[in-house]
Amino acid sequence: MTLHERYVVGCATVAVAALVTISPTRAQVPTQPQEAALNAEAAQNDWPTYHGTYKSYHYSGLDQINTGNVKNLEVAWMHFPERATRGIQSTPLALDGVLYYSGSYSRVYALDGATGKTIWAYAPELDEDLVSKQTHSPYNRGIAIGHGNLYVGTVDGRLIALDLKTGKPVWDTKLLDSKKMTVGFTGAPLVVKDKVIIGAQGGEWPHRGPIFGVEGKTGAKKWEFFTVAGTEEAMKTWGGDSWRTGGGGGWMPGTYDPETNTVWWGTANPAPLYDWGGADWKKSGPRPGENLYTTSVIALDPDSGKLKFYHQELPHDAWDFDSSVGEFVMIDRGGKKLVVHANKSGYIFVYDRSNAKIENVWPLVKNINFVKSIDPKTGELIGRRDLSEGKVDPPLCPAIAGGISWNSGAYSPKNGLFYRIGQEWCMELTVEKTTPILEPMAQLNIGATFKFIPPPDGPARGHLSARDPVTGAKKWEVNYKEPPLASVLATAGNLVFVPDAEGIVHAYNADTGEELWSRNNGMGHNAGIISYMAGGKQYIAVPAGWGSLVADEFVALYGEPFKSMPKNTGALVVFALRQ
Amino acid sequence: MRIPSVIIASLALIWPCLSIAAFAQQSTGAGAENPLPQAEASPNDIDGEKMFATTCGFCHQDGGRHAGRGPKLSKSERSDEYIVERIKKGKPGAMPAYGGVFSDGQIIAILAYIRGLDD
Numbered sequence: 001m002t003l004h005e006r007y008v009v010g011c012a013t014v015a016v017a018a019l020v021t022i023s024p025t026r027a028q029v030p031t032q033p034q035e036a037a038l039n040a041e042a043a044q045n046d047w048p049t050y051h052g053t054y055k056s057y058h059y060s061g062l063d064q065i066n067t068g069n070v071k072n073l074e075v076a077w078m079h080f081p082e083r084a085t086r087g088i089q090s091t092p093l094a095l096d097g098v099l100y101y102s103g104s105y106s107r108v109y110a111l112d113g114a115t116g117k118t119i120w121a122y123a124p125e126l127d128e129d130l131v132s133k134q135t136h137s138p139y140n141r142g143i144a145i146g147h148g149n150l151y152v153g154t155v156d157g158r159l160i161a162l163d164l165k166t167g168k169p170v171w172d173t174k175l176l177d178s179k180k181m182t183v184g185f186t187g188a189p190l191v192v193k194d195k196v197i198i199g200a201q202g203g204e205w206p207h208r209g210p211i212f213g214v215e216g217k218t219g220a221k222k223w224e225f226f227t228v229a230g231t232e233e234a235m236k237t238w239g240g241d242s243w244r245t246g247g248g249g250g251w252m253p254g255t256y257d258p259e260t261n262t263v264w265w266g267t268a269n270p271a272p273l274y275d276w277g278g279a280d281w282k283k284s285g286p287r288p289g290e291n292l293y294t295t296s297v298i299a300l301d302p303d304s305g306k307l308k309f310y311h312q313e314l315p316h317d318a319w320d321f322d323s324s325v326g327e328f329v330m331i332d333r334g335g336k337k338l339v340v341h342a343n344k345s346g347y348i349f350v351y352d353r354s355n356a357k358i359e360n361v362w363p364l365v366k367n368i369n370f371v372k373s374i375d376p377k378t379g380e381l382i383g384r385r386d387l388s389e390g391k392v393d394p395p396l397c398p399a400i401a402g403g404i405s406w407n408s409g410a411y412s413p414k415n416g417l418f419y420r421i422g423q424e425w426c427m428e429l430t431v432e433k434t435t436p437i438l439e440p441m442a443q444l445n446i447g448a449t450f451k452f453i454p455p456p457d458g459p460a461r462g463h464l465s466a467r468d469p470v471t472g473a474k475k476w477e478v479n480y481k482e483p484p485l486a487s488v489l490a491t492a493g494n495l496v497f498v499p500d501a502e503g504i505v506h507a508y509n510a511d512t513g514e515e516l517w518s519r520n521n522g523m524g525h526n527a528g529i530i531s532y533m534a535g536g537k538q539y540i541a542v543p544a545g546w547g548s549l550v551a552d553e554f555v556a557l558y559g560e561p562f563k564s565m566p567k568n569t570g571a572l573v574v575f576a577l578r579q
Numbered sequence: 580m581r582i583p584s585v586i587i588a589s590l591a592l593i594w595p596c597l598s599i600a601a602f603a604q605q606s607t608g609a610g611a612e613n614p615l616p617q618a619e620a621s622p623n624d625i626d627g628e629k630m631f632a633t634t635c636g637f638c639h640q641d642g643g644r645h646a647g648r649g650p651k652l653s654k655s656e657r658s659d660e661y662i663v664e665r666i667k668k669g670k671p672g673a674m675p676a677y678g679g680v681f682s683d684g685q686i687i688a689i690l691a692y693i694r695g696l697d698d
Contacts, residue, residue, distance in 0.1 A: 085672035104672075132669060132676045135637070204637070272633075428641070432632035441680060449636035451645050547672065552648035556640070568672055 030096050031148035031164045033191075039258055041413045042492065045533035047094040050142050050188040051408060052530070054256045056327035058410035059490045060531035064538035066493030069577055070507050070517045076539060076576035077116030081107055082123070084570035087545030089139045091188065091408075091487060091528025092572070095164075099532065099541060101572060102140045105131075106154045109572075110167060113534030116574065120167030127156040130179055135444060136201055136549065142188025142253065142528070144196060147216035151196045153185025159198055159214055171219030176200055181207045182442045188253045192263060192302040195222065199250025203268030203294075203322050204444050206245030206436040211265055213305045223305025227267040227293050231307060239288030245436040245445070246287065247271035248294040252406055255328045257339075257353060262308055263300045264339065266323040270294040272447030273320040273400075274431045278388035281316050286433075286447070290315045295323045297341055297349070299356060311356040311379065313343045318386055319370045319396065321345035325406040329418065333470055340411075340469045342420060346403020347374055350470050362472030364465065365403035365422040367455035370396060392429040399427035399452050401550045405483070407528065410490035411469060412510055418469035419496050419510075423483040425460040425557075427452050452557055460557055464488065464498055466513060476513035478506075482558050485550055486525035489540070499525030499542050501554065502561055505575075521573050524565055526551055537576055545570020625684060627692030635689070638674065643696050649674060653696035662690055 033048030042061030043052040052058045065073060081088065081103035092101035097113045105126055110119040131138050137155045144151045149161040149170055157176030162169055175198075178184040183201035190197045199211040208228035215222050228246030229235040235243060247270045254265030270291040277285020295317035298310040313323045326342035330353065337353040346365035351358060358379040372383030385396075402423060409420035429450045437443035454460045462483025466475045478498075486499040494510045501524045507517040524546035531540050547567035554562040631642060640647030655662065666686050667678030677686065 129679075132671060133680060135675045138672070430642070432629065434629055434633040437630075437633060437680075443680065444634045444637050446633060446637050449632050449640070449642040451641040452647065549648060552638070556646040556648075 032146055033095060043531070046096065047092065047530040047532050048145060049093070050091055050144065050190065050253045050528075051255055051327045054258065055330045056255045056408075057329060057413065057490070058327065058408050058487060059412055059492075061492045062531050062533060062538045063492040063494075065491065065495065065531075065540065065577060067495060067509050067516060070493070070495055072578045073507070073517055073519070073540070073575045074578050075519075076574045078574065079109065079111055079116050079572040081109060081570060081572070083107065084545050085568050086139045086547035087523070087526050087551070087567060088543035088570035088572070089526045089545075089548055090142045090543060092530050092541050092543070093143060093145055094530060094532030094534075094541070095145055097534035099574070100143060100145065100150060101543065102143050102152055103570065104138045104140060106140045106152050106160070108143060108150065108152055108162065108167070110150075113532060113539060114537065122162055122167045122169075124154055124158075124160060124172075126154055127179070130156050133441065134182060134184075136183060136186060139186055139548070141186050144189040144191045144253075146191030146196065147194070149216060151189045151191070151198075153187065153189060153198050155184040155186060157181075157184040159185065159189065159196065159212070159219070161196075161216070161219060173214060173219040173221065175212050175214070175221060176210075180441055181205065183207070183249070187251045190253045190256065190263070191216065192256045195302055197263060197302065199227075199252070199265060199324075201251045202249035203247045203251075203320065203324070204271050204273050204446055205247060205249070206271050206438060206442050206445050207249075208243070208246055209249035209268060209294075211250045211300070211305075213302065225300060225305045225307065227296075227298070228270070228291075230293060234292035237290040237292045239283070242287035245271060245438070246291065246294060247445075250324055252324045252326070255330075256302065257330065259337075260354060261302065263302045264328040265298055265300060266326065266341065267293055267296050267298060268324045269317045269320045269322040271436065271445040272434055274387055274429065274446065274448040275316070275318040276387065276389040276431050276433055276447070277318075278386050281318065281386050291317070295321065295343075297323055297328075297351070297356060309356050311349070311351060311358065313347075313349055313379070314345065314381065319345070320400055321370065321402060325402065325404055327408045329411050329469060331411070331469060338470065340418065342404045342409065344402035344404055345370065346398055346422060348420070348469075348472060349379065360470060360472075364420055364467075364472070365398060365424055366457060367397040367424045367426060368403060369394065387429070387431045389431050389433055392431060395426045395428045395453055397426035397455055398423060399425040400450060401425065401452075401553060405485055405550055407485060407487040407526075410488040410496065412490040412496075414492060414494070415511055416468065417466045417475060417510065419464060419466050419488045419490055421462055421464050421484050421488065421498070423462050424455045424458070425452055426455045452553055464496075466496070466510070478508065478513055478515075482554060484525065485548060486542070487528040489529040489531060491531055497529055497540065497542070499527075499529055499544070501525065501546075501551070503544060505529075505542060519575075521571070523569065524551060524562070540575040541572060542575075543570060543572045625688045627688035627690070630681070630685060630689055631692055643693055644698055652693045653698050655693065659690060662693065663687075666690070
C-alpha cells in the first residue's frame with residue numbers, strides 16, 4: 001500500500017453514515033416557509049431563506065432586543081458541530097422555533113431554537129479521497145427549506161434533500177462530475193416555487209460554472225444554465241476554445257423577484273484569473289473577448305432556466321473581482337424598483353430591477369486602482385488596467401481577496417441605511433503565462449504569483465459603513481484592524497450586529513454607529529448571523545469558527561491572534577436577553 | 580511509487596544549472612535503469628515554475644518566497660522527502676493532495692523549482 005492509499009483508507013474510516021434522532025414532540029412543525037414571509041422586507045419569527053427574505057436585506061423585524069436592553073444580551077445555548085474543518089461558514093435558517101444549520105462536510109443539524117436540544121442530525125457520506133484533493137473544501141455555506149425538505153449541496157457534486165421533520169434523506173441527485181472538475185457545491189441553494197436552484201463552485205477552476213434548476217419533490221434536474229458561453233451570443237465572446245475552461249461558477253445563492261418571476265444570480269470570474277493579453281485582450285491572451293457571462297449579474301427564468309437579461313459588471317475581468325459575492329438588495333425608491341449588488345472589486349452597482357440597466361455605481365472602498373473609475377450612468381469601466389506578462393507596477397488594489405468579500409451586508413428599511421463591510425489592501429503581482437491543467441482532474445488556474453501588501457493610505461484594514469444604498473452617501477463608519485469576514489445583521493430593534501475576525505460580536509446603534517454591546521466568542525467569525533423567535537422570545541444566532549481561504553491570509557498579514565487561531569473547530573452561539 | 584531521496588537531492592542540486600528543456604529531456608530519457616517516473620509530460624507540464632504559478636501560487640505567495648495562506652517555501656529546511664510527501668498528501672483543510680493529480684516527474688520539477696528559489 002502506498003502512503004497515498006493508506007491515507008485514503010484512513011479517511012474513509014472516518015466517514016460517518018447518517019445519524020438520526022427523532023423527537024416525537026415536534027410533529028406539528030410546518031415544513032414550508034409561507035410565501036408572504038419569503039416576499040416580506042423583514043424576516044419576522046423565522047429566517048426562512050439564506051438572505052433573510054427574497055428582498056435580501058439580512059434584516060430582522062424583531063425588536064424585543066433593542067438599543068435599550070442589548071446590554072443584557074447573554075449566551076442562551078451553544079452547539080458544537082463535528083469535524084468543523086475550516087471553521088463554520090454557513091448562515092443558519094429558522095422555521096417555527098427550530099434552528100437549522102450546516103457545517104463542513106455538509107453536516108446538517110436541526111435544533112430546538114429555545115434550548116439547543118438536538119432534534120436530528122445528518123452527515124452525508126462524501127467521497128473523502130476527492131475532498132482531500134480539493135482546495136475550496138470541505139466547508140458548506142448554507143441550506144434552503146421548501147417542499148417539506150431541507151436542501152444541502154456537497155463538495156462532491158450532489159444536491160441532497162432531507163425530510164425537514166426527520167432529517168432522513170428524500171433524494172440525492174448527482175449534478176456535477178466533481179472527480180473531473182474537482183469542485184462541487186459549497187453555496188446555499190435557493191428555493192423558488194417548485195424548484196431548488198444551486199450554482200457550482202469555480203472561478204479559477206476550468207469549467208463552465210453551471211447553475212441548476214432541480215424539481216424539489218423528485219430531485220429531477222429540470223435545467224442547467226452554463227454561465228460560460230451559455231448562449232450563442234456568449235459563445236462569441238470567448239476566443240478559440242477558451243470557453244471550455246472559462247470558470248464563472250455561481251457559487252453564492254442569488255435571490256428571486258416574484259413580481260417579474262426572475263431569479264437574480266451573480267457569477268464568478270473567468271480563468272485564468274490574471275490575463276496576460278494586456279490592452280489587446282479582445283484579440284490575444286488566454287481568453288480573448290468579453291467572456292460572457294463571467295463576472296456578471298444574470299436574470300434567469302426559474303421555470304425554464306433561460307436567460308432574460310444580464311449586466312456584465314466587469315467585461316473581461318482580468319483581476320478576479322467576481323460578481324458572485326453578495327446579496328441582491330431589492331429597494332423601491334422614488335417610484336423606481338431597484339436592486340443593489342456588491343461586486344468584489346469594492347464597487348456597488350445599482351440596477352433597474354426590470355432589465356438590469358445601470359442606475360448608479362459607487363465605490364465602497366478607498367483603495368481601488370484596477371480602473372480609474374466606473375461610469376455611474378453606464379457602468380463602463382474607465383481607465384482599466386489590463387495586465388501583461390511580468391511584474392505589475394504599481395501594485396494592484398484591491399488585493400485578490402477583494403474590496404468586498406462573499407458574506408453579506410444588511411439593509412434596514414426602518415432608516416434606509418445599507419451596512420456593508422469593506423476591505424483595504426493591495427498586492428504585488430507578477431503575471432505568468434499558464435496552461436489550464438485538466439487531466440486527470442482540473443486544477444486551479446491562477447496565472448500569477450502575488451503577495452498581499454498594505455494600501456498606499458495606511459495599514460491593511462477593514463470597515464463597516466452605513467450608507468444610502470443608492471447614492472453611497474455615508475452616514476457613519478467603524479474601522480477594524482482586520483476586516484470582519486462574516487455577514488452583518490440589522491434589526492428592528494435599531495441594532496446592527498457585526499461578528500468580527502478576532503472573535504468579538506459587536507452590536508451598534510443602527511443610526512449612529514455607537515457600540516452598545518460586545519462579546520468574545522473566542523474564535524473568528526466567517527459565517528452568517530440571524531435572528532428568530534422561539535417560544536415568544538427573540539434569539540440571535542451566530543456561528544463562530546475560522547478558516548475560509550480569505551481568513552488564511554490573516555496569519556501573514558496580522559500575526560496574532562490568527563497565528564494561534566484554530567481552523568478546525570467551531571460553535572454555534574445563540575444569544576438572548578437575560579431573564 | 581516512492582522516489583529515492585538521493586535522486587531527488589541530486590536533481591535539486593543540479594537544477595539551477597539545467598535549462599527546463601534539458602531537465603525534461605533527462606527525465607523522459609531516463610528509461611529503464613533510472614526509476615524516475617512517468618514524465619510523459621510535454622515540456623509545459625514539467626515546467627515547475629509554470630505549474631507553481633498555475634496552482635500553488637494561490638496559497639504560497641510571491642512564487643513561494645513569502646508566507647500567505649500557506650508557509651514560505653524558499654530556503655526551506657525541510658527534507659526533499661518531506662516536501663514531496665506534503666505535495667502528494669496535502670493536509671486536510673489546509674492544502675490539497677496532489678499525489679493523484681501530478682506525476683512524480685511533475686512533482687520533482689516543482690521541488691526543483693522550490694529548491695532553486697532565492698528569498
